[in-house]
Amino acid sequence: MIELRNVAIAYDGHRVVEGASFAVPEGGSFALVGESGSGKSTVLKAIAGLAPEREGTILVDGAPVPPRPTLESARLMQMVFQDPYASLHPRRTVDAALSEPLAIHGLKDRDARVERALRDVGLDRRFRFRYPHQLSGGQRQRVAIARALMLEPRVMLLDEPTSALDVSVQAEILNLLKRLRAERGLTYLMVTHNLPVVGFLCERMAVMQGGRIVEEAPTAALRTGDFATEYARHLHGATGADLMGPDLLEPESVDTAPMETEK
């Protein structure tokens, strides 16, 4: 579904990613892990068409990704951003944020679609006409996920979707993402530095260091610590993945939003 062949990405002529190659099958879930500054978010942006200076081949659903987002690419893939406080327009209600993609694509039946999207991400209807500042971080991230799903894409690019959230809320959002993927057969490409999250949500992972992919491995390696490169073993040890373990997040725990009104 997603295929990168020898991709290089630059910002203002300065190379930040080089020789990146990996493939994610349809319905698969792939993680890019690495320290901050390793170029993992840049790869995600390039796939989304938000990083113009790139070389190499990026194929999504068999077709090369356009240099900037188009209507077709919007229907194929969407992105959930890291910071739910920055990814929602401060002066637009939840309703406006969710209706916007429908308006851009001229889709009818907006009321029903918005209501269904809210239900799908476990948000009560009464959140519909609130402004972002009236929502908690977890609720905002649910809105961001709902917005990404409005056009019913097949690929979801997740840029550290839980790193800005409290631990308890993280589990809710991860369970929500897991359920949505199971229900809709979505393909996930996730960027994170949190290895337990990788173990919970993904099947394969690539480890990035200094703009290069140093190792690709199944996430089962997180349980055993069975990595080929020194750096991946170091990262595995440093984040304490072996101590916490991917079992920390129970799939059956609730994934509906807390109903109290938070400011």
Added chain:
Amino acid sequence: MSAGPRPAPRSGLRDWLLAEAPSSRRQAALGSAYRTWSQLLRNPLAVAGGLIVLGLVLVAAFAPWIAPDTPYGQSLSERLMPPSAEHWMGTDELGRDILSRVIWGARITLMIVVLVAVISAPLGLLVGAVAGYAGGWVDKVLMGITDIFLSMPKLILALAFVAALGPGIENAVIAIAITSWPAYARIARAETLTFAQAEFIQAVRLSGAGHMRIVTRHVIPLCLSSTIIRVTLDMAGIILTAAGLGFLGLGAQPPLPEWGAMISRGRTFILDQWWVATMPGFAIILVSLGFCLLGDGLRDALDPKGRT
């Protein structure tokens, strides 16, 4: 007891406006407007400014009914009369009632202010938002033009335009509008730069939105409040520039009762008949002050960080 039930529907309306979970688009928008409004009402100076501006609007709207005389009614036997019970602000050199002229002049002032705001604010907003959003050479070209306009003194530039276009109130409006948009462009660009790369803009781009849609629907609304504040604060300057042009004989032409032109006519008698120049001067000061106070209040009320 009869007063008891009365506040109930009012607080019901208030609750409806301040609802945590609005049930419609309109309720959410009205609730947001209500919060701004109540924030504004908490500031006594802003209320005073608002009342002055409201007074200007009412006086301009009802000038024919408020004014004791027509602005052009000459009476040479009553020329240069000091303020009295009959002529509250005295009369000018042609025996015209100054109070009536000041009241009718409110229309001209209001027209100038509104026209300048309507022309220059959207222009500046669009130029600034496009420059900040597009970046690169678009930004350089647009801001270069803005800087050229900004580097010239406002009144001098307006003078040059009026001199080229010919004196008259319409040309004065055009000249002032041409000289005042660069300030709004600067503000809008600075504001846009702070969020041009923000994730919510990228999210809209990812939805397939075109540049035009992003600028008009997502960027400009965020620049709007700072522009409204700046325009309101600039109103005083616009009035003074218009009055200045009128004073120099390049704005409103006689016998139009424009305040600046009236001061200009009164200049000749300023030592012996002070009221001829002073009364329209008071009007200019009062209205300028009103806009300034209102602008300051709006700055506090429209700042989203000031609200929860």
